[in-house]
Amino acid sequence: MKFSRFYRSAAIASVAALALAACSSDDAADENAGGDSGDQASAEVSGNLIGGGASSQEAAMTAWAAGVTEVHPDLTVNYDPVGSGSGREGFIAGQYTFAGSDSAMDAEEQEQACGSGSPFHVPSYISPVAVAFNLEGVDSLNMKPDTIAKVFAGEITSWDDAEIAEQNEGVELPATGITVVHRSDDSGTTENFTDYLNGAAGDAWTWEAADAWPEELTGESAQQTSGVVSLTTDTDGAITYADASQIGGLSTVAVGVGEDYVEYSAEAAASAVETAEEDPESEGARILDRSTEEEGVYPIVMISYHIFCDTYDNEEMVNQVKAFGNYVISEDGQIAAEDSAGSAPISETIREEATQRLDAITVAG
Structure with missing residues (x-):
């Protein structure tokens, strides 16, 4: 594991x-x-x-x-x-x-x-970290971890990409380009999100977890949670990651966990933390299994x-x-x-x- x-x-x-x-x-x-x-x-x-x-x-x-x-x-x-x-x-x-x-x-x-x-x-x-997006006519989507990674790495660049469509049968996806929005400041939310991608997305994500977004990846950026949420809200086709409590009216991704897709919730976040172990190198901090396949667990948690x-x-x-x-x-x-x-x-x-x-x-x- x-x-x-x-x-x-x-x-x-x-x-x-x-x-x-x-x-x-x-x-x-x-x-x-x-x-x-x-x-x-x-x-x-x-x-x-x-x-x-x-x-x-x-x-x-x-x-x-x-x-x-x-x-x-x-x-x-x-x-x-x-x-x-x-x-x-x-x-x-x-x-x-x-x-x-x-x-x-x-x-x-x-x-x-x-x-x-x-x-x-x-x-x-x-709190769960939501993968939040702004796409006219689409309220929610399913994405597996490697698909999320490919979107944020710039490998999937259009919302009607075949990989996204395959996981969302019956959803009419526009050919709108995807704009990735990330934090410009050093952020623990970024570290949690990149830690999830590093742990769950396999070869689709090759960067280590870090406070700073990978420099070589293109995209739009803004400071603090309010900044990325505001920019995503104002940009059709944009996607970001943010504390779920602050995403406002943005749509969200249900994350692939095992054979299911799990939407974020306080309960699903708490389920992830129940299995967390204490970090021996940082007193009081915890270690989480980001690649869990446990039913009902939302793994993008901070x-x-x-x-x-x-x-x-x-x-x-x-x-x-x-x-x-x-x-x-x-x-x-x-x-x-x-x-x-x-x-x-x-x-x-x-x-x-x-x-x-x-x-x-x-x-x-």
């Missing part, structure tokens, strides 16, 4: 919904698995926590920033959706207290981060992480990070993300592992 590295704007959840979720009793909040621990709930948590990174998290982050103030009114969270690569760079440089990233830190980045401490990853946001340090300079920062991190992975926090962005909830196992890591954060000695 072939395994590869697994790293994952919708409407914002209403303040009323967040308030309702936060209005449980103090006892219930203390007992909530993966939520604020009793010690953290009683600690003084205040100030401004600053993070930056993956634009895929933008809708969920808005909900989390609002929701955590219902639990800790004196804590403000600001998040800059600059993209995964820039988020990790800002975290390493000390610009951000935490990073949002759709891909895990590599060994070199981990060595540079957190001073005398060490970084770790908290899976916070699980886990978007929050990356924290295991030590911070002072108690105020420690309390801020623990409060926010524990809220995000709590049941309330995951519901807020699902309501705002359609993400899949993390599993109880992931929640328990993340809680242990967050609760172990200390002041640097």
